[in-house]
Amino acid sequence: MSPRAKKKTAAPPRATANTDIEAMYRENILDHYRSPRNFGELPHPSFRQREANFSCGDDVDIQVLVDQKQRISKVMFNGRGCAVSQAAASLLTENAVGLTLVEASRLGLSDIAGWLGVDIGPARIKCATLALKALQAGITDYQKNHGL
Amino acid sequence: MKGMLSKKEVRQLRREFPMFAAQSRKPFVYLDSAASSQTPRAVLAAMDGFYKKYRANVHRGMYPASLRATETYEAARIPVAKLIGADPREIVFTRGATESLNLLAYTLSRRLGPGDEVVVSIMEHHSNLVPWQQLARERGFAVKFIGVTPDFQLDLAAAAKLITPATKVVSVMHVSNALGTVNPVEKLAALAHKQGAIMIVDAAQSAGHRPLDVKKMDCDFLAFSGHKMFGPTGSGVLYGKRSRLEELPPFLYGGDMILEVTRENAVWNEVPWKFEAGTPNIAGGIGLGAAAEFAIALDPAVIHEHELALARIAMAELSKIPGVKLYGPPAGSERGGVVSFTLGDIHVHDMANILGDQGVCVRGGHHCAMPLMRQLGINGTTRASFSIYNDTDDIAALAAAVRRAKKLFKL
Numbered sequence: 378m379s380p381r382a383k384k385k386t387a388a389p390p391r392a393t394a395n396t397d398i399e400a401m402y403r404e405n406i407l408d409h410y411r412s413p414r415n416f417g418e419l420p421h422p423s424f425r426q427r428e429a430n431f432s433c434g435d436d437v438d439i440q441v442l443v444d445q446k447q448r449i450s451k452v453m454f455n456g457r458g459c460a461v462s463q464a465a466a467s468l469l470t471e472n473a474v475g476l477t478l479v480e481a482s483r484l485g486l487s488d489i490a491g492w493l494g495v496d497i498g499p500a501r502i503k504c505a506t507l508a509l510k511a512l513q514a515g516i517t518d519y520q521k522n523h524g525l
Numbered sequence: 526m527k528g529m530l531s532k533k534e535v536r537q538l539r540r541e542f543p544m545f546a547a548q549s550r551k552p553f554v555y556l557d558s559a560a561s562s563q564t565p566r567a568v569l570a571a572m573d574g575f576y577k578k579y580r581a582n583v584h585r586g587m588y589p590a591s592l593r594a595t596e597t598y599e600a601a602r603i604p605v606a607k608l609i610g611a612d613p614r615e616i617v618f619t620r621g622a623t624e625s626l627n628l629l630a631y632t633l634s635r636r637l638g639p640g641d642e643v644v645v646s647i648m649e650h651h652s653n654l655v656p657w658q659q660l661a662r663e664r665g666f667a668v669k670f671i672g673v674t675p676d677f678q679l680d681l682a683a684a685a686k687l688i689t690p691a692t693k694v695v696s697v698m699h700v701s702n703a704l705g706t707v708n709p710v711e712k713l714a715a716l717a718h719k720q721g722a723i724m725i726v727d728a729a730q731s732a733g734h735r736p737l738d739v740k741k742m743d744c745d746f747l748a749f750s751g752h753k754m755f756g757p758t759g760s761g762v763l764y765g766k767r768s769r770l771e772e773l774p775p776f777l778y779g780g781d782m783i784l785e786v787t788r789e790n791a792v793w794n795e796v797p798w799k800f801e802a803g804t805p806n807i808a809g810g811i812g813l814g815a816a817a818e819f820a821i822a823l824d825p826a827v828i829h830e831h832e833l834a835l836a837r838i839a840m841a842e843l844s845k846i847p848g849v850k851l852y853g854p855p856a857g858s859e860r861g862g863v864v865s866f867t868l869g870d871i872h873v874h875d876m877a878n879i880l881g882d883q884g885v886c887v888r889g890g891h892h893c894a895m896p897l898m899r900q901l902g903i904n905g906t907t908r909a910s911f912s913i914y915n916d917t918d919d920i921a922a923l924a925a926a927v928r929r930a931k932k933l934f935k936l
Contacts, residue, residue: 398882402875402933411870433874433890434904457904459872460934500878 400495402460409464414471419453426515430503435462439469439511447478447525454508461493461501466508468492473512478525482516484509529834530827535916541565542914552884554922559702559730559863559910560888561752564816568755571815572808582804584781598807601814602797608817608825609728609747610738611764617797618810621761622729623652625748626696628763628776628800629725630656633694635774639665643694644687644722646671646679646708647900648701651893653727653748657696671697673900677854679708688716696725700734700861703892703906704853705836707731707860714743723769729753730861732762733820735829745769751809756816760809763800770796777802828913832862835911835920839864842924848936849927852906865892865906868927869936873905879930880907885923 419425422440429436435458442451452470456463472492473481489505490497497505519525530538539545542563545553555563575597581590583598602613619625634657637643643657647670654668661668669692671684679697688695695717700707714724726744731737733754739747746769751760765773775782775793779802785792793799820828840856843849843866852865868876877889890905891898898905909923 398879398933402879407934431895434872435874459874459878461875500881504874 397495401501403494405494406460406464409467410460413454413463413467415451415453415467417453417455419451422453424515424519426511426518428507428511428514430458430462430507433459433504435459435504435507437462437466437508437511439466439508439515441473441512441515441519443478443519449473449476449478449481452512456508458507459504461497461504462507465489465493465505469508469512478516478520482513484513528830530831530913530916532916532918535914539914541567543569545914552922554885554919556909556911556915556919556923557886557888558912558915559753559861559908561758562755562912563914564757564812565755565819567819568757568812568815572757572812575808575811583807584798594807597814598805598810601810601817604814604817604821605762606764608737608821609732609764610740612767614797615764615767615770617763617765617770617800618805618813619748619761619763619800620759620806621750621752622727622748623750623761625746625761625763626653626725626727627656629696629746629748630660632773632776633723634660634664634666637664637666637693640691641666641693642669642689642691643667643696644669644671644684644692644717645695646697647673648679648704648706648708648894648897649696649698650702650727650729651895653696653698653725654896657694666693670896673704673706673897676858677704677706677852678858679706681709681712684713685716688713688720688722690720692717692720692722694723694725696727698727698730699737700728700730701853701894702730702863703894703897703908704865705860705863706854710744711742718743730863733816733825733828734832734862736825739764739766751813751816754816755819757809757812759806760813762813765796767796770800773800775799775802779803781805823913831913832911833860835915835917836860836862836864838917839909839911839920839923842920843927846924846927846931848931852901852903862911863908864910865908867903867906868931869934871930871934871936873907875934876907876927876930879933880923880926883922883926883929885926887923 419440423443425440427438437456440453444450452473454466544563579590579593581594583595602616606613606616657668669687672680674680710726717724724744726747728747728749732749747764752758782794782802848869850867854860873889887909889907
């Protein structure tokens with residue numbers, strides 16, 4: 378920095394203190410954590426993809442069935458981890474059905490936050506997006522393998 | 526037993542740590558000292574002095590600032606040596622316990638090959654496991670694991686069987702960062718030496734936290750980090766018996782570690798400088814010396830008694846919460862200042878997040894001991910760890926925060 382540069386530099390974006398903790402663990406998330414939807418093994422999936430955050434022990438294995446019109450017709454998952462990662466995976470298996478692969482590959486953090494019904498602070502972004510990351514990595518591979 | 530420091534003494538000690546005054550978000554209940562301790566003014570001032578008053582490189586300059594930097598950096602070995610009962614010439618400054626342990630694994634494994642064995646424990650921090658594991662694949666030697674008993678103690682009977690004439694190195698942590706277990710390193714050293722093996726102690730959780738005497742322990746090498754004992758990050762120590770350091774080849778090559786270089790050859794500097802290639806972390810070394818002085822002035826026995834007392838109270842308080850499961854030696858046994866626990870189906874990451882939201886700073890996860898977690902059948906624990914700036918109010922805050930997590934999870 379030149380000596381003439383303004384002394385006051387922009388402060389880095391302040392990590393918001395975490396998400397509102399009460400909202401984070403309200404009924405919806407706990408329910409999906411304790412009773413995950415579409416949990417288990419999908420017979421003959423079109424593709425499957427595993428992603429893990431080893432540092433916190435979150436692990437998600439997504440299995441996807443794609444129909445002839447390249448629409449997602451069924452999603453199941455196996456995994457373990459924190460309430461946020463598992464609830465997000467469970468909600469993804471419900472919300473991704475009916476989307477085309479292109480639509481699903483455009484999903485982002487804000488969609489997940491919407492399903493979870495809570496803002497996701499920086500400390501939990503990796504948890505919230507783990508299942509989506511698996512789904513989207515799987516879609517990329519699937520598209521490549523099928524010349525899509 | 527001298528017992529715990531009084532609340533007044535703790536209050537006075539907290540004033541030595543600017544971090545506590547700097548927190549705008551109250552409360553700040555810092556229970557993560559096993560990961561990294563806070564830094565007292567004396568350590569900050571020592572490092573500041575170097576940067577502000579005599580900032581120059583060491584060992585070469587013929588001018589006052591460089592001479593003073595050299596003198597102060599070298600003098601920092603004296604309190605560090607005193608802290609563990611060593612000679613200052615046996616103190617090698619490193620970046621931390623991880624580098625010290627890598628240094629040992631890389632240099633010692635040059636002599637190892639098929640048929641040789643290195644014995645570690647299942648409790649080891651990854652830094653004392655992965656270097657051996659990876660070098661074993663390169664060099665063809667084997668790594669053997671001493672297990673833990675159901676009450677979270679090192680299985681000494683198994684160790685006695687595992688350490689054989691094939692054993693060339695025994696490398697075990699002194700105090701477990703995940704469980705608080707204190708390992709019988711003196712007994713292990715005797716078993717190792719009986720077979721002609723080298724004994725390494727990872728003292729990352731014990732140096733500066735309890736009295737240490739490398740002569741009594743009779744270890745050949747001992748490794749620890751500065752930042753877990755009031756020192757700066759990026760500072761650490763490798764202690765080695767003088768004769769052991771002399772017979773060990775260098776780890777890193779470069780300036781400072783060398784006496785004479787020709788096109789084909791080089792003559793190594795004497796120990797400890799043989800192992801300090803390049804310009805060292807001068808401020809870090811000076812800060813580490815000040816941290817050792819700080820710990821000595823407090824008395825490592827007093828630090829230990831305080832941490833132990835707090836750990837026992839925390840175990841008792843957490844045990845009152847239905848569903849809490851403690852992982853570590855039972856109350857009453859010798860232990861370090863860490864308390865590891867789980868609660869029902871609350872994932873450790875959720876627990877740490879909820880506690881953090883209430884200003885209670887703990888660690889949740891595998892604590893860089895994944896093989897141990899796997900053996901225990903869990904993916905991690907929540908860990909509270911104590912230092913001299915903690916008191917029973919911090920434990921009350923911890924217990925309250927854990928109860929809140931329990932309530933949020935409707936347990």
